[in-house]
Amino acid sequence: MTEQAKSAVPVVVQKYGGTSVGTAERILAIADRIERNLPETPRLVVVLSAMGRTTDELVSLAHQVSERPAGREMDLLLSTGEQITVSLLGLALQDRGLAAVSLTALQCGIRTDGVFNVARIRSIDTERIRAELDAGRVVIVTGFQGINDSNDVTTLGRGGSDITGAALASALGAEACEICTDVDGVFSADPSRVPGARLWGEISYEEAIEMASSGAKVLHPRAAEICMEYDVPIHVRSSFHLREGTWIRGGGQMMERAEVVSVTSDSKIAKITLLDVPDEPGMAARVFEDLAKAGVNIRLIIQSASSERQGRITFILDLEFLDDARKLVQRWETEGVTSSGVVESDVAKISIVGSRLASSPGLAARMFAALGRAGINIDCISSSEMKVACVISADRLDEATRAVHQEFFPENETATASA
Ligand code: ADP
Ligand code: ASP
Ligand code: MG
Numbered sequence: 001m002t003e004q005a006k007s008a009v010p011v012v013v014q015k016y017g018g019t020s021v022g023t024a025e026r027i028l029a030i031a032d033r034i035e036r037n038l039p040e041t042p043r044l045v046v047v048l049s050a051m052g053r054t055t056d057e058l059v060s061l062a063h064q065v066s067e068r069p070a071g072r073e074m075d076l077l078l079s080t081g082e083q084i085t086v087s088l089l090g091l092a093l094q095d096r097g098l099a100a101v102s103l104t105a106l107q108c109g110i111r112t113d114g115v116f117n118v119a120r121i122r123s124i125d126t127e128r129i130r131a132e133l134d135a136g137r138v139v140i141v142t143g144f145q146g147i148n149d150s151n152d153v154t155t156l157g158r159g160g161s162d163i164t165g166a167a168l169a170s171a172l173g174a175e176a177c178e179i180c181t182d183v184d185g186v187f188s189a190d191p192s193r194v195p196g197a198r199l200w201g202e203i204s205y206e207e208a209i210e211m212a213s214s215g216a217k218v219l220h221p222r223a224a225e226i227c228m229e230y231d232v233p234i235h236v237r238s239s240f241h242l243r244e245g246t247w248i249r250g251g252g253q254m255m256e257r258a259e260v261v262s263v264t265s266d267s268k269i270a271k272i273t274l275l276d277v278p279d280e281p282g283m284a285a286r287v288f289e290d291l292a293k294a295g296v297n298i299r300l301i302i303q304s305a306s307s308e309r310q311g312r313i314t315f316i317l318d319l320e321f322l323d324d325a326r327k328l329v330q331r332w333e334t335e336g337v338t339s340s341g342v343v344e345s346d347v348a349k350i351s352i353v354g355s356r357l358a359s360s361p362g363l364a365a366r367m368f369a370a371l372g373r374a375g376i377n378i379d380c381i382s383s384s385e386m387k388v389a390c391v392i393s394a395d396r397l398d399e400a401t402r403a404v405h406q407e408f409f410p411e412n413e414t415a416t417a418s419a
Helices: 003-008 025-038 053-064 071-078 080-093 127-134 162-172 205-213 221-230 282-291 319-334 361-373 394-408 410-418
Strands: 012-018 044-048 099-102 111-112 121-124 138-142 144-149 153-155 176-181 202-204 234-237 245-247 260-268 269-278 298-307 310-318 341-345 347-353 381-386 387-393
Touching: 012 162, 025 080, 044 053, 044 080, 044 127, 044 162, 053 071, 053 080, 071 080, 071 153, 071 245, 080 099, 080 138, 111 162, 121 162, 127 138, 127 394, 138 162, 162 221, 176 221, 202 205, 205 221, 205 245, 205 260, 205 347, 221 234, 260 394, 269 282, 269 319, 269 347, 282 298, 282 310, 282 319, 298 381, 310 319, 319 341, 347 394, 361 387, 361 394, 387 394, 394 410
Parallel strands: 012 044, 012 176, 044 138, 099 138, 111 144, 176 234, 202 245
Antiparallel strands: 111 121, 144 153, 234 245, 260 347, 269 310, 269 341, 298 310, 347 387, 381 387
């Protein structure tokens, strides 16, 4: 192939998650996979996560030396995990006689804002990557990290390697962003909770975003948002074989259509109810401004109708922000925002996600009925265009997920049960 013809070959970005690179043997298996497939993907950019639970281990190490590890030093620490995997894969590929180069975010110009721990990518200078691809090398990039304006390392938030993959695929105009993981694709429920879950051949970006933001860990919602904006197809597939997984792309070419595409569960949440909030203008704003200033991520808000000039505000937050929120609750109690804040961490959220949920109220009714038949009490309900979510007791989550899944995908459950 001439140099010109080579650079006309489309780029493919492949992101491998933590389990897929969890041991030296797995890294060797990924090197094999890349080598076998290289004739079909000669311009390949590989994005890697840290090995297995490395990032969790780094977080717990940080907690051993600091009460509230955060900020710049934390990001420098957390980013080290990805540096290990990219260099190991680089060595493994070179050992096979393949040309490969591993790059950190600094070396390949992944620029972010300055918000440590949850930075957002602003731009990618693709010059170095393109030059390496033109030179015939497989380019291996650290996921999850970026560089701010002062060249300090930032990280993109947990699960952020998907975002790196999506951003690189978009910046390079890639043919596809492959998310290679430990399951065969996107299922109608987490296959580790619901063994009979159905594997989708294709879903839309919107469905993927909604599923991911309601707790389906298989893809980071921001990765789907970026690819939707740049019109880059995502292919979620297994790291362990080359069979097709699930394509995520724009509408119009949907092969499969269902009203409910997934039943998602999220156990990493907590619920706070503020009792007797004075029924005055500005009270809700005060509460949520305080939460926003403390960087607390809120998932769902319910304000109940007030009586005797007292209201009640309930909100669901990510479990990781519970300590920050508790401190605020104590302050609000002393400052008269609430008579008492009830904090519950033994709750979980189950959601159904689909394209036409808002226009099919019968689907929500079927979800509630399935929970009712299983004897599971619904604590709060919220709904949006593409989602109906119920907060329930955490110890019933698996049972609830299976009951609701059975309601919407009975044939799959039966097929697995009889298999
Ligand atoms: P990686 O380390 O490759 O990024 P993750 O653990 O972040 O992998 O995501 C893959 C996991 O997502 C799977 O092992 C699976 O248990 C979970 N998951 C949750 N919901 C779904 C779903 N609807 N379809 C597929 N996997 C799901
Ligand atoms: N290693 C990081 C994490 O565990 C990023 C990722 O795996 O996507 O969150
Ligand atoms: Mg992940």
